[in-house]
Amino acid sequence: MPPREGPEDQTVRQYRYLLRTAPLDALEAAHIDALAAIDPAHREVVLRTVQAELVAGAHLRPDDITPLAHLATLGERRSPGVLTRSVPAPALTALADAVINSEPAFGLFSGYAAWDGLDPEPPEEQxxxxxxxxxxxxxxxxxxxxxxxxxxxxxx
Structure with a gap:
């Protein structure tokens, strides 16, 4: 995925790396923690983006954190970049920061230093x-x- 306009924020770059390389269960757990931690206004922006871009979760409210985390995680895994390109920068940065600093994300950056910034192939899910x-x-x-x-x- 090319960066938005201008240089890509380091936090969003690390988030993109996790989205493409982390095991799905760890990624979903990190999103649950992150969505619970971010400002409710940012969480609502993420929800509205999921509803618009993934055409899913119409019945969800911003406080429905677990199903929102599930939809966001699966949506990005199935269509890489769909949310990272669509969530407005302030909410995306808040979400990215909360995900990469969450406990479930700890230890998932082993290949990040060598990553060239291109979206790697997601791990095979079974x-x-x-x-x-x-x-x-x-x-x-x-x-x-x-x-x-x-x-x-x-x-x-």
Whole structure:
């Protein structure tokens, strides 16, 4: 991801590194801690950005920290840069600072010194829950979509 306008803030750069390299569970835990710690106005900005950019969490309020952390973490993992490009700078910097200084983020910067600033490949995530493979096998068609779904609106 190229920096916004001008040089990228060191805090946001470190945050981007964590978003791409940290294990998903540690990253989500860091976001829970961070969202609880930041100013409620910044948390609301993050929520509104998640709602607008990820089209998710319409029922959430700014105090719904755990589901907001989950959506933000998954959204960035699935579409790298979607939130880091969209959350306004003051709220992004506050969130980034709180995440990188959270206890769950401790020890996750081992490769940061050698990082060239380009978005590295995210770690492979595996769904090892007992139902994951069964559901996908039972509900996927040859093209990988759910049965009866032709496009986003089921052929409508």
């Amino acid at each position: 769904d090892d829950s007992e139902h994951a493979e069964k559901w996908h096998a039972a509900h996927a068609t040859r093209d990988g979509t759910a049965p009866g779904m032709n496009g986003a609106f089921g052929g409508v």
